[in-house]
Amino acid sequence: SQQGEEDPQALSIQEGENATMNCSYKTSINNLQWYRQNSGRGLVHLILIRSNEREKHSGRLRVTLDTSKKSSSLLITASRAADTASYFCATLTQGGSEKLVFGKGTKLTVNP
Amino acid sequence: GAVVSQHPSWVICKSGTSVKIECRSLDFQATTMFWYRQFPKQSLMLMATSNEGSKATYEQGVEKDKFLINHASLTLSTLTVTSAHPEDSSFYICSAQRTSGTPYEQYFGPGTRLTVT
Numbered sequence: 001s002q003q004g005e006e007d008p009q010a011l012s013i014q015e016g017e018n019a020t021m022n023c024s025y026k027t028s029i030n031n032l033q034w035y036r037q038n039s040g041r042g043l044v045h046l047i048l049i050r051s052n053e054r055e056k057h058s059g060r061l062r063v064t065l066d067t068s069k070k071s072s073s074l075l076i077t078a079s080r081a082a083d084t085a086s087y088f089c090a091t092l093t094q095g096g097s098e099k100l101v102f103g104k105g106t107k108l109t110v111n112p
Numbered sequence: 113g114a115v116v117s118q119h120p121s122w123v124i125c126k127s128g129t130s131v132k133i134e135c136r137s138l139d140f141q142a143t144t145m146f147w148y149r150q151f152p153k154q155s156l157m158l159m160a161t162s163n164e165g166s167k168a169t170y171e172q173g174v175e176k177d178k179f180l181i182n183h184a185s186l187t188l189s190t191l192t193v194t195s196a197h198p199e200d201s202s203f204y205i206c207s208a209q210r211t212s213g214t215p216y217e218q219y220f221g222p223g224t225r226l227t228v229t
Contacts, residue, residue, distance in 0.1 A: 033217075040223070042221055042222040043156075044220075045217065045219070088156070098161075100158070102148075102156045102158075104155045
């Protein structure tokens with residue numbers, strides 16, 4: 001079942017601008033992960049944030065997690081055309097299951 | 113490290129035939145592998161969890177007799193789509209979880225595009 005809901009579904013920006021994508025989920029989680037997928041390709045793991053963390057950085061990526069609102073955001077700063085891809089959040093629920101539940105994704109287009 | 117391969121990367125088959133897709137962890141051992149299906153412009157849907165040496169656990173709504181999963185070794189899991197139909201056309205992606213090291217992190221293969229004519 002789809003737990004995560006990303007918004008927006010599609011985002012088009014100019015190179016150099018920041019891109020913010022949001023993800024909401026429904027159940028208690030162990031951690032939340034963000035992935036990137038280029039068209040027709042596999043997934044690349046970007047960043048993992050644990051349920052007891054509120055913010056995490058990795059290069060131009062900044063992820064926040066608000067467990068009270070059951071939401072997360074992914075910020076890509078100073079975007080590049082090469083950042084064009086679909087971005088998915090995925091949650092690992094509490095309770096011992098190791099299954100990831102993916103959101104619907106945001107398709108990001110960065111125009112040069 | 114942590115490379116997962118899939119073979120084939122794409123396949124076209126005729127309706128009624130069976131297709132086998134392989135998922136291999138190339139540089140690590142994976143007790144658990146996952147199989148996902150992704151329709152165009154949609155997200156990944158987990159089909160089944162494959163554990164080495166035991167039967168796969170299928171998600172609700174996934175026919176286990178149609179999607180046969182075998183995880184015979186710590187580096188290989190296979191998905192066989194039996195009696196394929198056009199509605200089975202999709203992008204199939206596997207992921208592998210290390211037997212040791214960082215828990216919960218899955219490493220994804222590049223996917224296999226199946227087209228059933």
